[in-house]
Amino acid sequence: MTTPQNTPVGKHAAPGARQTSQEGPQAGNGQGGVPLVRLVNAGKRYGAVIALSDITLEVGAGEVTCVLGDNGAGKSTLIKIIAGLHQPSTGTYEVEGTPVAFNSPREALEHGIATVYQDLAVVPLMPVWRNFFLGNEVRKGLGMNIPFMKKTCREELLAMGIDLRDVDQAIGTLSGGERQCVAISRAVHFGAKVLILDEPTAALGVKQSGVVLKYIIQARERGLGVIFITHNPHHAYPVGDRFLLLNRGKSLGYFEKSQITRDELTGLMAGGAELEQLSHELESEGGAAADIGHAMEADVEELGIAHQADAGSDASATTRQEGSSHP
Amino acid sequence: MTATAEAPVTPPPIRDERMGRKSGLARLLARPEAGAVAGAIVIYVFFFIVAPPFRNASSFSSVLYVTSTYGLMVTPIALLMIGGEFDLSAGVAVTSSALCASLFSYEFTTNAWVGVLVALALSLLIGFLNGWIVVKTGIPSFLVTLGTFFVLQGLNIALTQTITNQVASPDISTLQGFSSARVVFSGSFTIGGVNIRTSVIYWLVFVAIATWILLRTRIGNWIFSAGGSPVSARAVGVPVGRVKIGLFMAVGLMAWFTGMHTLFLFNTIQTSQGVGNEFVYIIAAVVGGCLLTGGYGSAVGAAIGALIFGMVNQGIVYAGWNPDWFQTFVGLLLLGAILLNTFIRRRAEAAA
Numbered sequence: 298m299t300t301p302q303n304t305p306v307g308k309h310a311a312p313g314a315r316q317t318s319q320e321g322p323q324a325g326n327g328q329g330g331v332p333l334v335r336l337v338n339a340g341k342r343y344g345a346v347i348a349l350s351d352i353t354l355e356v357g358a359g360e361v362t363c364v365l366g367d368n369g370a371g372k373s374t375l376i377k378i379i380a381g382l383h384q385p386s387t388g389t390y391e392v393e394g395t396p397v398a399f400n401s402p403r404e405a406l407e408h409g410i411a412t413v414y415q416d417l418a419v420v421p422l423m424p425v426w427r428n429f430f431l432g433n434e435v436r437k438g439l440g441m442n443i444p445f446m447k448k449t450c451r452e453e454l455l456a457m458g459i460d461l462r463d464v465d466q467a468i469g470t471l472s473g474g475e476r477q478c479v480a481i482s483r484a485v486h487f488g489a490k491v492l493i494l495d496e497p498t499a500a501l502g503v504k505q506s507g508v509v510l511k512y513i514i515q516a517r518e519r520g521l522g523v524i525f526i527t528h529n530p531h532h533a534y535p536v537g538d539r540f541l542l543l544n545r546g547k548s549l550g551y552f553e554k555s556q557i558t559r560d561e562l563t564g565l566m567a568g569g570a571e572l573e574q575l576s577h578e579l580e581s582e583g584g585a586a587a588d589i590g591h592a593m594e595a596d597v598e599e600l601g602i603a604h605q606a607d608a609g610s611d612a613s614a615t616t617r618q619e620g621s622s623h624p
Numbered sequence: 625m626t627a628t629a630e631a632p633v634t635p636p637p638i639r640d641e642r643m644g645r646k647s648g649l650a651r652l653l654a655r656p657e658a659g660a661v662a663g664a665i666v667i668y669v670f671f672f673i674v675a676p677p678f679r680n681a682s683s684f685s686s687v688l689y690v691t692s693t694y695g696l697m698v699t700p701i702a703l704l705m706i707g708g709e710f711d712l713s714a715g716v717a718v719t720s721s722a723l724c725a726s727l728f729s730y731e732f733t734t735n736a737w738v739g740v741l742v743a744l745a746l747s748l749l750i751g752f753l754n755g756w757i758v759v760k761t762g763i764p765s766f767l768v769t770l771g772t773f774f775v776l777q778g779l780n781i782a783l784t785q786t787i788t789n790q791v792a793s794p795d796i797s798t799l800q801g802f803s804s805a806r807v808v809f810s811g812s813f814t815i816g817g818v819n820i821r822t823s824v825i826y827w828l829v830f831v832a833i834a835t836w837i838l839l840r841t842r843i844g845n846w847i848f849s850a851g852g853s854p855v856s857a858r859a860v861g862v863p864v865g866r867v868k869i870g871l872f873m874a875v876g877l878m879a880w881f882t883g884m885h886t887l888f889l890f891n892t893i894q895t896s897q898g899v900g901n902e903f904v905y906i907i908a909a910v911v912g913g914c915l916l917t918g919g920y921g922s923a924v925g926a927a928i929g930a931l932i933f934g935m936v937n938q939g940i941v942y943a944g945w946n947p948d949w950f951q952t953f954v955g956l957l958l959l960g961a962i963l964l965n966t967f968i969r970r971r972a973e974a975a976a
Binding site for chain 1: 836840841842845846848849852853855856857859860861862915919920
């Protein structure tokens with residue numbers, strides 16, 4: 298636990314180059330085809346409420362799987378299942394090919410699945426290095442090995458490309474993006490194989506979001522599997538290898554990067570099907586509302602998302618993966 | 625920057641252009657103790673000027689003694705406040721512990737040490753219950769310990785009255801083991817003609833231990849995190865509940881120690897003693913740089929806060945002023961110290 302378990306791996310292509318060279322689904326999978334995390338037809342019910350149904354998703358080593366969805370789409374429930382807070386009511390959850398049933402986040406963590414939550418789980422008033430080792434302090438006799446911890450913290454952050462001014466400064470003095478990155482590199486240092494990032498760019502400005510995206514690519518380059526939860530397709534598309542779109546607890550579609558363009562992804566996220574439905578409703582209202590409805594319908598058609606969205610909600614996630622809807 | 629992962633493990637010592645060089649003074653002022661040190665110097669100089677007897681070494685010894693009687697309690701209260709909780713029952717808990725030791729050994733005519741150990745168990749139990757209720761119910765410790773305060777205060781008076789028909793515990797100086805207990809808890813020694821009570825030494829030792837725990841141990845990390853952001857701390861596996869219960873029990877432990885010191889110094893304990901001291905402890909900790917909201921502070925700062933209180937307490941006497949003004953004077957000085965503290969911290973943070 299005291300030594301870094303993820304030494305940097307020696308594949309440092311420029312991030313941009315890597316994205317375009319990404320061809321097949323297994324390109325970055327170092328596990329010989331066995332994904333680190335795989336959900337098959339997973340669902341979750343809370344009493345009578347179906348929060349999530351029939352979700353299939355996987356992430357391998359050196360891959361980024363993006364989960365996109367608007368508020369209430371079921372992203373949180375999905376995170377909670379993968380992070381070990383909940384067990385799926387239906388379907389299976391496999392880690393490295395073995396079915397698992399986690400009773401707590403600790404158990405998930407022991408399997409190398411670490412979650413970095415939106416609120417970051419850092420203590421703002423404490424120094425960076427204390428936050429980095431909080432709960433995993435390196436002891437020496439009765440006390441702690443502080444020089445080792447400071448040195449390790451600095452090196453680990455540097456390995457993620459975070460050049461920190463002073464690890465003794467309170468972590469609250471860092472920018473939101475830097476804090477995200479400290480939380481990510483902490484998870485990596487303590488043996489995470491799969492990182493679940495819950496809306497890491499949600500509260501950040503454009504530049505800070507870019508910084509976080511860069512670290513997601515860094516983590517992927519280091520051979521980690523990343524599950525990146527976001528509602529922003531512009532953040533997801535450049536870094537993602539796979540995209541799962543959620544809407545109202547159901548899969549709207551599950552795509553390899555080669556199967557979908559950024560515009561299509563954006564269109565789906567904007568809710569092509571819903572927009573179309575809304576335009577029909579407006580049209581039936583008549584008057585001014587109908588005009589808006591017509592305009593909307595035209596937009597939807599122009600984007601070419603209407604048919605896809607319908608197909609996505611009809612077909613199961615597994616059939617989508619076959620690539621039948623490749624544009 | 626992207627290639628840093630492949631760089632050898634020794635990072636190049638590049639100074640970041642974003643960081644202006646912080647002056648040594650600014651660094652010093654950014655410490656939690658800074659305001660308290662400044663306040664202590666001001667008050668020392670003030671009484672040095674207005675109260676000539678204040679300048680003697682023996683006077684300063686008694687300032688230190690008064691400081692230590694508060695300081696013994698201020699230390700664990702500071703840790704508790706850094707851990708994000710209050711203990712309003714701490715003042716009367718000292719008296720409860722002393723009454724328990726005294727009444728138990730007197731009524732059952734045991735060795736004084738038996739009473740001492742029973743009192744220790746009681747004090748730890750009070751601390752545990754305070755912590756346990758706070759942790760289990762999530763009710764603010766301010767309310768929980770306010771309840772404990774009244775419960776203990778009532779018990780102190782009513783039980784002692786019932787058992788002894790007095791408002792004070794009986795004199796226990798004739799009991800076996802009394803003299804050895806007095807040496808341990810309430811001894812004194814002379815250096816260069818100045819009499820120094822051992823409680824001063826104990827106080828300094830406990831401050832040193834508390835500082836070491838806070839800054840150098842895993843528990844210290846956990847205390848800061850429990851006060852700073854308990855949710856985050858729990859998320860990374862810190863046993864926040866156990867840390868907080870432990871802190872309340874540390875307050876209990878020091879309440880016992882302070883109670884024993886008072887008991888074996890005066891042979892007897894007044895039942896109404898200790899009321900109001902809980903505020904002194906909290907004020908001293910805050911003057912010493914502990915945040916009311918938790919997560920920030922230092923044991924050394926709290927010790928200096930206690931010293932400020934001790935200096936004012938004795939300085940007024942040495943200045944020959946009417947002691948009726950004492951509390952007003954203390955209040956004003958403490959307000960001043962807090963303002964100074966805040967001012968200095970803002971300046972330091974702005975400079976940083």
